Amino acid sequence: MRVGQERKEMIKTVLLIVFGIIIVSPLVLMLVSSLKDDMYQIMEDMGSIRAFMVTEPSMNNYREILSSESVQNFKRFFLNSIIVLTGTVTGTLLISSMAGYTLHRGTLAIHKFLLPLIISLYIIPMESIMLPLMYQVMKWGISDTYIVQILPFIASPIYIFLFYQFFRQVPISLSEAAMIEGASFWRIYWEIFLPINRSAVVTVAILQGMDAWNQYLWPLLVTQTERVRPMSVALASFSGTGVVYWDRLMAASVVMLLPVLVFFLFFQKFFIQSVASTAVKG
Amino acid sequence: MSKKILVCLLLAVLISSGMIYAKGQSEEAADRTVSIMFQGPDTEQAAIRDSANRFTASTGVEVELLFTPHDSYTEKLAGYISAKQLPDVIQIDAPNLSNLVWSGYVSEISPYISSGLIDDMTLSNIAQSTYPVDGKLYAISQIDSTVLLYANRTYLERIGARIPTSVADAWTIEEFDAILDDLSSLPEVSWPLDIMKSYGTTGEWATYGFSPAMQSAGGDLIGRGDWVADGTINSAKSIEAMEYFQKWSEKGYLVPSSGGDNQLYNADRAAAIAWCGHWLWASASAALGDDLVVIPLPDFGTGVATPNGSWIWSITSTSSNKEQAGQLIEFMLTDEQFLKDWAAIGAYPALKSFAQLSPDYLDPDKMAIAFEQADYAVSRPPHPAYPTITVEYAKAFDAILNGTDVAAALTKAAEAIDDDIEDNDGYPPFGN
Amino acid sequence: MNLVHKMYQNAQKRERDRLMSGHDQRQELLMILPALILLFLFLLLPFLMSVELSCTNQRLVQGPVPTKFVGLRNYVRILSDPEFWQAFWNVMRFSLMVIPLQCGFALIMANFLNKLTMMKSFLRSLYFLPFITPMVIVTVIWQTIYQYPNGIMNTLVSFFSFGAVGPIEWLGSEFWAMPSIVLLSAWQAYGFQMIIYLGGLQNIPNEIYEAADIDGANGWEQFRFITWPSLINTNVLILIITTIQALKLFTQVNILTKGGPNGTTNTLVHYIYESGFVGQKIGYSAASSLLLFLLILGIFLVQRLSLSSLERN
Known part of the structure; x- marks a missing residue:
């Protein structure tokens, strides 16, 4: 019975993870877009499955907003x-x-x-x-x-x-x-x-x-x-x-x-x- | 355990209250300080800040930079007014100028800037900065805006459409209507026209983007002399112009609002023509390249009319430092680096000298037509009731696209606008 | 049984009153006073000011024409404005859809996440993520998802219907615009209810479940006979909060549809915003927010009455 209980817990956890990833998938879009260096690329990709994909991930956007030269302090x-x-x-x-x-x-x-x-x-x-x-x-x-x-x-x-x-x-x-x-x-x-x-x-x-x-x-x-x-x-x-x-x-x-x-x-x-x-x- | 939490809490309270009292003291405006309130995305802010710094370096006059995000900008302004803390220089969205002049918060600008600078303004720039009651200049700007057509060259050539090369040569409305019909038969084209419904057809975009169609037809939002809406916004000419939009909507020619603003140039290229502001140029040309062609707005009957207006600089009437405020504006608008910074972000020039620094707006293969449109611009009604005019017209426009009878929708707007004017006793001295 | 219970309670109350000294009442006052002062300064006072404004033709930027007292004119105009009533029914429709969806999902997820043995912290954060995302960003993302015709939502719908259901114009159709806003809102905000439910579930002693386990009660029976009755206070709290929040719907609508198409997603707060912030008629706007206040107050009182009879049983 103990073992059965544990297996049930395991299955439950896995299901929760899978479902959870579906739930937060809209946020993946945000993360992916933030890694695209070309703003026009983001606009072109919007509204299709390519919005979730990035070919050349770049940290440039992060560097830009956090750099000390940025107008935004x-x-x-x-x-x-x-x-x-x-x-x-x-x-x-x-x-x-x-x-x-x-x-x-x-x-x-x-x-x-x-x-x-x-x-x-x-x-x-x-x-x-x-x-x-x-x-x-x-x-x-x-x-x-x-x-x-x-x-x-x-x-x-x-x-x-x-x-x-x-x-x-x-x-x-x-x-x-x-x-x-x-x-x-x-x-x-x-x-x-x-x-x-x-x-x-x-x-x-x-x-x-x-x-x-x-x-x-x-x-x-x-x-x-x-x-x-x-x-x-x-x-x-x-x-x-x-x-x-x-x-x-x-x-x-x-x-x-x-x-x-x-x-x-x-x-x-x-x-x-x-x-x-x-x-x-x- | 619980004690630990309490100690943590107490510490946090102490720290945060310490921080609260450690807030910087706001300095009293010294003699040689000009305060300036402005808005815009970070690129525009950078241009303004850098130029202000150069101003300080060359004149020794300090500039207090009050950046204010454009959301709720007017509310912020109202707050400063109620607290009697208006900055010396304020940036205003052009359609709001009349309201502020009428209310007495903005001072005439010509005494504080050189006549050379005034001569440098485009017609559209003068139009957006003039108060109609006394015909005097109350503001100036380096930038302006326009709305035009962006088309997919391949599609136009496929249907054999004539491509206008100047504003005088613009499509007539009958021609434009027929072109849309032809485009709809192309298999690649899901929608012949994108009027950027994704910007929201009940907001400022509606008034800004589509009231010129009524003006081009011979109608308008409101009578520009008697300031009465009834009989103008719902005149036969105005109705005729709006009926085209209703027809296109009914035939399914328009990109739907959930279609985003990229149907012209995304991978599918499902839209053939986009009716949009000058700002679309950068992204559309990046994606379409030579396949993109820029065309003036169609002529609805009495000649092309285009919208204009952007953020303009004014000196407040409460400023105790108008001379230096004027110097700051003059400095920025003649500062070559400042203008170059704006050119780099694709700004639409409102000064002839600035146009010389913006190659895209001089190039006939690029945006030259857009700049030519500045001579055909009709400003949104410079009247204190403008906030009501735009809300009511936009509601009518949305209703028209959704199938409401055009005359009924525009008459409803006319009544609401005239009610507001009556509630305010006609906003004297307007209408006299 | 009821009578005995009542007598016992009364006895307790008398005992408590006896123990409370005057000294304690001073402490009591000191403890509630900060809250009362702040509520007065930052909520009640501006609210009373807006009551005064609602009877004037005050504009956002004070003009040269002095503000006039116009009596109840603003109220009369609002109540005879069909757009106001459309916004009213829209908000009702939204609430009826979003409250069960959001609270139900939050309760289910809270139950799953409460008694986890593995990856508890990770999973809770995962499910809480949508709620920590600012609404502005959420709407931007969902706008992409709802895009026509190639957005993710349309891809999903056509995939699961084997292509039978064609692309739908989610935000631009009079029928689908509101349900689309409902789905997005529930997705963004269920974390709020979930965290309160989790708090409520923590307060149920574990021993009760252990005892039930020994008695052989299954998961559903445990929920039905232990969890649900113990959550009565939490449910009341959540129902009231969610209702009020739903009736105040604004941000999503303002960014995504601006009340369109044809007013089908216009809401009361958007109506207030449009007349005040955009149309710059502060007086009119204040009058509409007063009407919204009275409306929610009415719904709240009805809810309170029916809930308190529920609590008594």
């Missing part, structure tokens, strides 16, 4: 993106989880109204408040800073709600016990709710990390100089009103994707470890 943009991402993720984890916890465990009378209010705030489409908000931050004098790219996102209705939903699953007995021992409201959050819900923390870190990394319209509106501008906005430099520089655009997209992948793998580790540790405890 790519390294600076990269650093800016990292700073914004770090600030946004840590901020969200703290602010939104505290709010989610308070909404679940709190006793203040306003909480009953707050939850629906916060969820309905998520409904507001960003496109519709972007302009008034831009006018505001320009008046407050915080445009063209890191902080203006971080603050609007760290109290996130959707992640407050996510934490709230995950916290609801924590057995009441756990916190009851802690309360009887005299633990404060804050300590129950910090020492019980957060650690036990590591999967929620990791989930939010990953999702908010993606969001922060790919944020486009907002940084476009509130940054004016290279000093604080993120990578996603820099990518816009490869397309003008008429022409798109496919070669460099594809290479830059690959460069943009890699750090997110590393970030994801890093947090995945926590994810898998947290399962292992609960298993040991149990």
